[in-house]
Amino acid sequence: MSEQKRVNVVPIEPPPEDQRAARPLRFADESEKKTRYHMPRALESSSPVGYRERVCFSQEEADQVVELLSLARPTQFIEPEAPVTDGEMFEETALGVVTSRQSTNYRGHKQITLGPEDSRKMNVLLHRLRGCEAAPLDGAEYTHVVLSRPYRTAFTLLLTFVGHLPFISPLTVLKRALDKRFKHIDDIPTIGYLQQLHIGILADAMERAAPIASAGKRKAQVFSAPFAGDNAGQNTRVIRQIEKLAGLTMADRAKGWRVALVGQVGTVPDEERPSIAPDLYRKIGANMLAFRSERIQPGVNAEESAPEAYQQRQEMDVPDELTVMAGRAAYNAFVHWTDCDREHSKDLLLLERIDVLTPNGKRRLREVRDALGQVTEEVIDGIPTWADLLTGKALSRNAARGRKAFALAGQRIYVGGLDRSEVAAAGLDWNVAVRATGAAAARSALVAELMGCIDIPEGCDLLAGICLMAGPVNQNDIGKEFFGHDDLLCGEFPDRDPTSLLVWTLKAKTVADPIGNEEQLLNANRKGALVDLRPGPHEVVAIKRGDRLVPFRKRGDQAGGDPSGGDQFGGNKISRERAFHDVDNFVASDDGQPIEGNRGEPWPSEWASQPVFE
Secondary structure, X not given: OOOOOOOOOOOOOOOOHHHOOOOOOOEOOOOOOOOOOOEOOXXXXXXXXXXXXXXXXXXXXXXXXXXXXXOOOOOOOEOOOOOOEHHHHHHHHHHOOOOOOOHHHOOOEEEEEEOHHHHHHHHHHHOOOOOOOOOOOOOOOEEEEEEEOOOOOHHHHHHOOOOOOOOOXXXXXXXXXXXXXXXXXXXXXXXHHHHHHHHHHHHXXXXXXXXXXXXXXXXXXXXXXXXXXXXXXXXXXXXHHHHHHHOOOHHHHHOOOEEEEEEEEEEOOHHHOOOOOHHHHHXXXXXXXXXXXXXXXXXXOOOOOOOHHHHOOOOOOOOHHHHHHHHHHHHHHHHHHHOOOHHHHHHHOEEEEEEOOOHHHHHHHHHHHHHHHHHHHHHHHHOOHHHHHHOOOHHHHHHHHHHHHHOOOOOEEEEEEEEHHHHHHOOOOHHHHHHHHHHHHXXXXXXXXXXXXXXXXXXXXXXXXXXXXXXXXXXXXXXXXHOOOOOOOOOOOOOOOEEEEEEEEEEEOOOOOOHHHHHOOOOHHHOOOOXXXXXXXXXXXXXXXXXXEEEOOEEOOOOOOOOOOOOXXXXXXXXXXXXXXXXXXXXXXXXXXXOEOOOEEOOOHHHHOOEOOO
């Protein structure tokens, strides 16, 4: 197995004092229309996140934090000091399945957590699987079974109407819709890959979530490869038994739900625990919930109506050493999830780096933007007129609205992908490699996010952020499938057959994106047209008790049920706690006024301290 390399701390130089700024935080006056640059008055949500701000790390703290970027797998579980409590489980799931990065916040994951007895049964099944990344371990305290379903959103609904010949479009649209509904066939390949990318991102997050939530006591042994691609076909019989143990129903399968990951969690000996101070884990967890995609580069791509802080350029750059460490983290993740030789992984993982501050980088960025814009116009022109009229022109409006998803800004822009033939020649399954690419991109991005929290000056929100996007490669794939375009990576790798999978941008800046960008994920009244709301734990996590699946942190419903169900049940107690709330990194206005309900409501202490499994 290839070893992971330690990621070094790389502080980011702040801009000159006269260029330092933070996003303005104020409520709209009664006389003005509320915009995304105004604070929401209140929050009513069961999400463990809320509106957060970053917490500053010292360089000494950062030296400990980076250990999470090269975690080794556990080699054994020992007898636990105490059983896992409701509060610990809440914060572990808050950092894992509840908030794992997904395009448009799509609810494509749900989790069933098994107790000690079922974990022993699961361990027997795991030993029978082919393709495991590591040996299953005895002594797991509990086991997470993550289910995944195909990516289906307003964007994929739009894709149903793309690429048809005019006179036969009613028939071909109908056929494609039926294929998607009953055969789970994707419109374009990258939509299918997107599901695998999301799984890889979650797998990597789950490995960090267990130690953070337990102050280093527990680790997770996460298995992804046995449930991907050819491995899944070879493991069909065992996977069916895992599905039965986890309570997956025929109705779930009909909707496309499948086992995607299994994670054993247990207590590890002292020598396998990260060298991180117990109190520091609280800050790390709170920061993880504060991180979000940063789309705006001040003075570059802010709209005219944006406040002054977004209009002024800042003399900042992403240090070369930071890009080296981001790359190191990416290769750490790729070799971790594929067991590929480290040097070979550098050949397999195709990366085009666009340095926007150089003349060639600016030219390349214009080429990418122009190509994506051309695809957008071709999509709009090709939507069947009958379908656009029937939907009140919602299809063409959503196609045009998607341009925001393809906006690229930042000092460093990366396009990542793979060559299918090279992956096969290396003896890797394609879906396993795609999942590893998702993990690599997310871990690479986390480097910049963490470094952007080191010694944040007074009056600044951050020093660096990232935006991880699938939109540009999906748009490019539409061009490839229907309009004869080349892959985004063809120019950088002309002698290979690349498939672009993700784009991520690194930004050095001090002004966080508008709070309204986050409000569309938390406020049903302002929900974005192409996004889902952040879920509460009871909506995506269930605890298996006997033969029942009981929604996590939902009291009063003794019937159990589907963890993806809603919370509209009169008389039930639903968790509205915010994870790591003791760190108190909740957004407040510039004059200190809080957002009503943002701090949430602590789960009753007698419940939070109870063991999850008696």
